[in-house]
Amino acid sequence: MSKFNIDNDAIRQLAELLDETNLTEIEVAAGDNKIRVARQGATYAAAPAPLAAAPVAAAAAPAAAASGGDVASHPGCVKSPMVGVVYFAPEPGAAPFITAGSTVAEGQTLMLIEAMKTFNPIRAPKAGKISQIIATDGNPVEYDEPLVIIE
Template identity: 80%
Template sequence: MSKFNIDNDAIRQLAELLDDTNLTEIEVAAGDNRIRVARQGTMVAAAPAVAPAAPAASAPAVAAPSDAASHPGAVKSPMVGVVYFAPEPGAAPFISIGASITEGQTLMLIEAMKTFNPIRAPKSGKITQIIANDGHPVEYDEPLVIIE
């Protein structure tokens, strides 16, 4: 019988992150350990309506991700977190539309549980579309940018 330790502080932090970002679920993994926190009930039904947090900015982006998700050049989020396109406030962004990039180049950072994770280009190409919004939350497998 293996011993399973539950990290109550990590669960609380994930629950707070759900509240802060209006996400419906979050999952983190470290080695063989995995923690998933999800909301149930009416919050799940409201998942497509995350737009009320920022209606003007999200309205155009809502149509783009559904088309972009199936695009062969879509770079999708490997985690739940908040996207940042620059290494620090006021700094030049990592990418811009029309920029040529190389495989492995940092495209953006995703902050998850107070850790900034670089998202690197899976291939070389040109940035044709930036879908994610700087400083806004993203969910797992959500399209972030298109590289052609």
């Protein structure tokens, strides 16, 4: 029987990220090691797999960006119109549609959300500057979840 170390801090950080982003589950992996945290009511469960703390640093960056108060009520908040997976580039390796600080025009594609094997463009409802990117590339989003802030 192999023994593995459970990184309680990593699990706590992922649980906090779930709260901040309103996701129902999140999984990070590095090689054969992975951590999966899922929300079931008000509790969190961790999958019994070998765990690593290294991926948490990458997952913590969106948490820091999202912690600026209630972004969902911000007048420039663009929310997800559907459940799916967010992609910030048209294909792997391509330049992203937007970056923090970039200027966008009304109707410009901000990102794609893949739902049922269909890539749906999410367009800017107004012109402005991207002040905050809340969603994380390649991760699932829920309906009405904040994606970006346009100032």
